[in-house]
Amino acid sequence: MSAGERVLGWAVRLLPERRRGWGLAMRAELAQLESRGERRSFVLGCVMAVLRHPTVWLGLRYPVLLAATLTAGVLWSAQIAYAPLRTAVFAMLAVLIGLLAIGRWKGFLGPVRADRPARGIRAIGVALVAVLAIRTIGQFVRAVSSFDESAGTAAPIYTTIFGCYLCAFLAVTAQRSAAQSQNLATAGRAAAIAVAGWTVISLLWPPLPTTGAFALLAVSAAIFIAIGRAAGGGGQRVLAALTAGTLASLVIFTLVTVVLLRIPRWVPDIGGWALPASLTAAQRLQENQAYAVDPYIPVLMIGAILAAVLAVASMVLRRRAGSALAGQRDGHPQAGVGVIELD
């Protein structure tokens, strides 16, 4: 393949799906040209034609946003003096932003389906992971001790946890996911009911419970509600249940971190007598904020395990659907004939 063909190939990939036929037409015309000058001029003209297409620029919004987020994250984490921790934070950013980028491509993780439940669950999931990732990186940036532990253990664990959540939300809402739209809506409702129940128990009056048991009960409730209400066979129920459990875990953990961070009245005196009496009220609050989140870490971890299982289940079930489709195509030769239309 010549350099011109390669450049044109990259350029036409920027065209929206419905314009891809024009890209093929341009490439076919290029293949007919012999003169180097003509080929160069033709490629340049075609690239200009592609770049003039307004949707090409709209399509670049997302990569630009991701690149800007990565840049902002790198600049922010540059404040971390300890190099291994800085590298670990960069790795976290790269993994999460990389997953979001892959979530736009055709494959296991993307692109997102057109239905509202899929779009809603993906948007909520990504937003919650973003909130937690920002909070975690913020803690690393502000940290004044335990750099080794943060770089060697905490940062990789959080990267894995957030990565699992992202993979799950991307996989179950991808275009070729087997999860039915109505079951995603059911999962969303089940998670909402469970979180509402937990909120009534835990957040209506201060302080926040010093046990994660209610939260784990709520996650279990979300799973059982989704299993009971989901339509279709076992696979559909499994996907709905895992989606509900994953979502409920993430919402509850995010609520806990936000409440502990923003509403001092809800911060329990979990340190109690173990904290030195010499601490000021502000220092005591800071210590309690740090410790009070610990009982909820298992909720985040269990949610991450559910998310990992959900991601794998989405891929396995999708593969089966793909195999079934391939079988159907084998039986119907016409189904395999590709028809390229310009619009």
Place this chain on the structure above:
Amino acid sequence: MTRRPSAQTALVLAAFAADPPEWRYGYALGQEVGLKAGSLYPILMRLSDRGLLESKWEQDPSPGRPARHLYRLTGAGLQVARQVAQAAQPKRHGQAQVAW
């Protein structure tokens, strides 16, 4: 909305209208009307979007080469091309602007 097509679009329409049943290749058409690909393809896309141009893939491509795309005016496209050609002539009283 009534809008005059650009001079370049008018050129392309005129080239197609010179021999309406003939299918044209994009590059050859560009050479004929003196337009580079960067100007020609957006015009072809617009004409196609408006239903003025039909297209098909070449049936017997050269050996080892991909099939090229062929274009010609639709009935509506031919009508518009004729209106554009008429409008390009010196205006007479009562002549309407071309709508396309």
